[in-house]
Amino acid sequence: MQDTFKHKGMRRQLINELREKGIENEQILEAFDAIPRHFFLDLVFEQQAYSNQAFQIGAGQTISHPYTVAFQTHLLELKKGEKVLEIGTGSGFQTCILCKLGAKVFSIERQRELFLKAKKIIEHFNFNPRLVYGDGYAGLPLLAPFDKVLVTCGAPEVPAALIDQLKEGGIMVIPVGEGKDQVMLKIKKLPDGEVDIQQYGVFSFVPMLENKVK
Numbered sequence: 297m298q299d300t301f302k303h304k305g306m307r308r309q310l311i312n313e314l315r316e317k318g319i320e321n322e323q324i325l326e327a328f329d330a331i332p333r334h335f336f337l338d339l340v341f342e343q344q345a346y347s348n349q350a351f352q353i354g355a356g357q358t359i360s361h362p363y364t365v366a367f368q369t370h371l372l373e374l375k376k377g378e379k380v381l382e383i384g385t386g387s388g389f390q391t392c393i394l395c396k397l398g399a400k401v402f403s404i405e406r407q408r409e410l411f412l413k414a415k416k417i418i419e420h421f422n423f424n425p426r427l428v429y430g431d432g433y434a435g436l437p438l439l440a441p442f443d444k445v446l447v448t449c450g451a452p453e454v455p456a457a458l459i460d461q462l463k464e465g466g467i468m469v470i471p472v473g474e475g476k477d478q479v480m481l482k483i484k485k486l487p488d489g490e491v492d493i494q495q496y497g498v499f500s501f502v503p504m505l506e507n508k509v510k
Contacts, residue, residue, distance in 0.1 A: 297420070299332045306346035307332065310362055319366045327396040328366065335417060336387040364499055365390050371469045371482045371496065372444050374399055381440075381461065383432035383504070384448035388414030392421055394446070401425035402439055404432045432504060435461045442466060450478040450501035459483070459491065471501045 310333075311325050319325065334345035346362075369390075374380070376398030385391055385405035391414065394401045403425050405411040411429045418425065428436065432447070433455045440461035447458070447470035454472060462468055462485045471478035480496040 297332075297335050299335075303332060303334055303346075310346040314363060314366050317363055319363070319370060321370055323397060324366055324369050324393075327369075327393045328362065330396055331389065331392045331421070333362065333389060335420070336389045365393060367496070368446060368448070368469050368480070369393060369397070371480070372446060372467055374444060378443035379441075380444045380446060381435060381442040381458070382446045382448065383435070383458070385414045385427060386410060386448060388418045390446070390448055391418060391425055391427075392423060395421070395423035395425055399444075402428065402436055402442070404428045404430050404436065406431060433457065437461060444468070445470070447471065447504065448501070449504040450474075451504040454481070454483065459485065464489075471499050476500055 307329055311328055314325060314328065337345050372380070374394070374397050378399055380394055380399040380401050382391060382394065382401060382403040385403040387410070391401055391403050405414060405427070406429070408429060411427065415427055418427070426439070432449070435455070435457050437457070441463040442461055443463055443466050445458050445462055445466070445468040447468070450471045450473060452472070452474045454470060458468060464485055464487050466485050468483040469480070470483065471480050473479050477498045477500050480499050482494045482496060484492045486492060
């Protein structure tokens with residue numbers, strides 16, 4: 297895998313585009329600069345890797361638009377050292393962004409093909425998240441609670457198990473809705489166990505499937 301001056305130049309252009317779209321957190325932008333997105337894509341997509349597009353990564357799944365990754369990361373309000381549960385490892389790109397920001401990442405992937413590919417690419421960066429092959433709906437109750445929960449696939453509803461595994465004061469970012477589009481939700485767990493829910497626009501994700509691993 298090579299990261300040429302051309303790739304780095306394209307990455308800078310992408311970062312400028314993210315700034316124009318309202319991503320102002322410099323730590324997030326620096327993470328995007330440090331993690332070459334083209335490493336996570338097939339060679340056929342290499343020249344388009346830094347456009348704001350989603351691409352197929354196998355097993356019927358996609359790598360999200362860079363803006364979507366940056367926006368979800370922004371909503372998490374991540375602090376270094378926080379324990380983050382990621383639902384949907386996918387290509388591993390979002391996982392690496394979280395690791396670069398200093399999170400302790402626990403990531404679940406239900407597609408074995410993607411789980412194995414992501415494990416290999418994440419190891420290339422010398423990050424050490426806890427990667428799990430399993431059902432994201434169930435979360436990781438034995439390792440809970442988590443400071444933050446990030447869901448990178450479209451859920452028909454908010455899984456109760458994931459709320460249960462969120463610390464009081466913790467934040468979950470999840471796209472919710474059936475069909476082609478979902479509404480991005482930021483859910484904060486309050487001290488009394490109730491939740492505060494804010495909406496942040498419409499996005500499009502592959503569906504989150506329950507009780508299924510492949």
